[in-house]
Amino acid sequence: MAREQFGVCAEPSLHGYFLFFNALDDNTLFLRKALSRVPALFDKYAERFSEANLAGVVAIGANFWDEIYPQARPKHLRQFPEMAVEDRIAPSNSYDLYIEIRSDRADVNHIVATKVCQLLADSVELVEQVRAFRFLDGRDLTGFVDGTENPQGHNRRRVALVNEQQDPEFSAGSYLHIQRYRHNLNLWNSMEVKDQEDIFARTKVNNEEYSEENKAATAHIKRVNLKDSEGKSIEILRQSMPYGDMKVQGLLFVAYCHSPEPFELMLESMIAGDAHGHSDHLLKFTQAETGAAFFAPSLNVLAQMGE
Numbered sequence: 255m256a257r258e259q260f261g262v263c264a265e266p267s268l269h270g271y272f273l274f275f276n277a278l279d280d281n282t283l284f285l286r287k288a289l290s291r292v293p294a295l296f297d298k299y300a301e302r303f304s305e306a307n308l309a310g311v312v313a314i315g316a317n318f319w320d321e322i323y324p325q326a327r328p329k330h331l332r333q334f335p336e337m338a339v340e341d342r343i344a345p346s347n348s349y350d351l352y353i354e355i356r357s358d359r360a361d362v363n364h365i366v367a368t369k370v371c372q373l374l375a376d377s378v379e380l381v382e383q384v385r386a387f388r389f390l391d392g393r394d395l396t397g398f399v400d401g402t403e404n405p406q407g408h409n410r411r412r413v414a415l416v417n418e419q420q421d422p423e424f425s426a427g428s429y430l431h432i433q434r435y436r437h438n439l440n441l442w443n444s445m446e447v448k449d450q451e452d453i454f455a456r457t458k459v460n461n462e463e464y465s466e467e468n469k470a471a472t473a474h475i476k477r478v479n480l481k482d483s484e485g486k487s488i489e490i491l492r493q494s495m496p497y498g499d500m501k502v503q504g505l506l507f508v509a510y511c512h513s514p515e516p517f518e519l520m521l522e523s524m525i526a527g528d529a530h531g532h533s534d535h536l537l538k539f540t541q542a543e544t545g546a547a548f549f550a551p552s553l554n555v556l557a558q559m560g561e
């Protein structure tokens with residue numbers, strides 16, 4: 255049975271290092287071999303610094319997949335759904351490779367990121383890097399707890415991983431969407447706490463969900479809590495982390511799923527809104543600056559890449 259990469263379903267970490275690369279021409283053979291060796295590199299440092307709970311992910315960009323693995327393509331792998339309605343935008347970038355390094359030690363992440371860059375060497379160009387961190391008790395920089403309604407325990411695998419029935423060749427892989435959001439915290443912090451709470455439809459300090467009748471149609475959780483035609487919840491596994499310094503702050507939104515559709519539907523519901531034009535008012539305070547779609551193959555497929 256295929257095994258997933260350990261970072262996909264891993265529990266939240268204290269620190270994250272997220273790397274986005276483009277491949278340079280004519281080095282595909284070298285790159286395939288190098289990528290197939292990244293999981294062993296993660297294992298080596300996970301063992302050496304066992305208390306750091308290191309977990310990583312290697313993912314391939316939707317536009318680059320056919321080049322790196324021409325044998326076959328995950329059934330539903332497609333481009334990031336670029337969207338723009340009024341001032342609500344979801345731009346799309348084309349990154350070839352994504353490497354996620356998460357652990358409870360920033361120094362260990364730094365070592366591993368350095369080793370990954372050395373391993374990929376001249377076959378790639380680093381185009382974006384985000385260092386992220388856990389904020390207080392798992393809060394976004396808006397001050398609200400992020401991740402409460404994430405699937406828990408065994409459900410994380412059910413939601414995040416492709417299963418045998420869905421796509422046997424790519425089982426234990428995961429569709430991944432990333433958006434780097436930049437917050438306008440001056441504007442956000444100028445609001446009363448109650449107005450902030452209305453935007454999420456959860457209380458700030460105690461993280462309690464509003465009752466159904468008190469949730470505005472424009473509230474974030476109202477826009478993203480969707481049901482399918484049988485009334486079942488549509489779910490994703492979020493592994494987002496805050497990032498920032500004294501100039502720029504935001505959330506690196508990271509979502510894994512067994513299909514790209516749930517994320518696409520949620521984003522559409524946030525940006526385009528419902529039939530009555532209710533879009534997500536959170537987007538008045540934060541804006542996506544990047545967006546990209548990837549597939550994180552199983553460890554087995556990654557190993558085959560190097561053969």
Ligand code: HEM
Binds near residue numbers: 396474478
């Ligand atoms: C800067 C951007 C975002 C911020 C700050 C943010 C923050 C939050 C917060 C605080 C919650 C409530 C607690 C929780 O259940 O996690 C939440 C819930 C959720 N968010 Fe976001 N989010 C962002 C973007 C997105 C995007 C782009 C999507 C999907 C397209 C998304 C999907 C979800 C889902 C599915 C839930 C759970 C809803 C529920 O079942 O109650 N979020 N988010």
